[in-house]
Amino acid sequence: MIDATGVTCRYGRPGSGGSDADDGGGLVAVDDVTLSVPDGEFLIVAGANGSGKTTLVRTFNGLVEPDAGTVSVNGAPVSDDLVAARSAVGMVFQDPRDQLVAATVGADVAFGPENLGCSHAEIDRRVADALAAVNMAGREDERIASLSGGERERVAIAGALAMEPDHLVLDEPFTGLDEPARRSVLDRLRALRAAGTSVIVVTHDLRDVLGLADRVVGLSAGRVAVDAAPREAAEELPELDVRVPAAFDDRPADAPAAGETDDP
Numbered sequence: 001m002i003d004a005t006g007v008t009c010r011y012g013r014p015g016s017g018g019s020d021a022d023d024g025g026g027l028v029a030v031d032d033v034t035l036s037v038p039d040g041e042f043l044i045v046a047g048a049n050g051s052g053k054t055t056l057v058r059t060f061n062g063l064v065e066p067d068a069g070t071v072s073v074n075g076a077p078v079s080d081d082l083v084a085a086r087s088a089v090g091m092v093f094q095d096p097r098d099q100l101v102a103a104t105v106g107a108d109v110a111f112g113p114e115n116l117g118c119s120h121a122e123i124d125r126r127v128a129d130a131l132a133a134v135n136m137a138g139r140e141d142e143r144i145a146s147l148s149g150g151e152r153e154r155v156a157i158a159g160a161l162a163m164e165p166d167h168l169v170l171d172e173p174f175t176g177l178d179e180p181a182r183r184s185v186l187d188r189l190r191a192l193r194a195a196g197t198s199v200i201v202v203t204h205d206l207r208d209v210l211g212l213a214d215r216v217v218g219l220s221a222g223r224v225a226v227d228a229a230p231r232e233a234a235e236e237l238p239e240l241d242v243r244v245p246a247a248f249d250d251r252p253a254d255a256p257a258a259g260e261t262d263d264p
């Protein structure tokens, strides 16, 4: 379980261009957000550019420290044990350059499990499994520098999957992925959720994921403006400048997600 209570995050100093809600100095990016994500929930965090999505989810593993409020993961405050929080909450960043650390694909995906102290056999299993999930099976020896942007995104996703975290946060994960990779990652997210991992997808375009979600939280100017089941949220989100599938339907989780077919 991830629990955020009264979380407020500010950037910068007074006079740097804050919002109307700016009463504590600087720009208020996240404004008094309270949110619980139960184990096994597939949550979408949606909102327009600059609505505070990335800032909010970065508090879940301590990458951003709230100016007010608390975040706890599996019952423990994030600020008490950053290492535990970062093991429990895997994160795929919007820009893979923020995430890739090694020279080759295999070494990069192995980095997380190595730091967790996994055995060589376990590391090999996790790397192979994670690369298969992003449609890059057998490409361990390729150099990161020679990969395309979309391939780098896929390696970044594989790196987070290989940590096998309790909670997985993906910030705009589908932007550069081709169709087979997108389907493969969606299949894996569906399987993870079924196995009890909470999956949190940050996006301003719900077409890929709305059919998989249990709940949608929509942010506007750092505040929770929508917190609803997908069908209800789909009606409210266009007001937040969030794109929703033209013909959303809530088919069962093992059916193709809305937006995955070519139907008009």
Ligand SMILES: Nc1ncnc2c1ncn2[C@@H]1O[C@H](COP(=O)(O)OP(=O)(O)OP(=O)(O)O)[C@@H](O)[C@H]1O
Binding pocket: 011, 012, 027, 028, 029, 047, 048, 049, 050, 051, 052, 053, 054, 055, 056, 094, 204
């Ligand atoms: N490092 C930073 N320094 C100063 N301001 C920042 C920083 N990061 C974000 N902001 C500001 O905080 C607000 C929220 O940004 P954030 O990145 O959380 O939004 P977002 O909803 O994830 O946006 P996007 O959809 O564009 O990724 C924006 O006004 C942004 O300009």
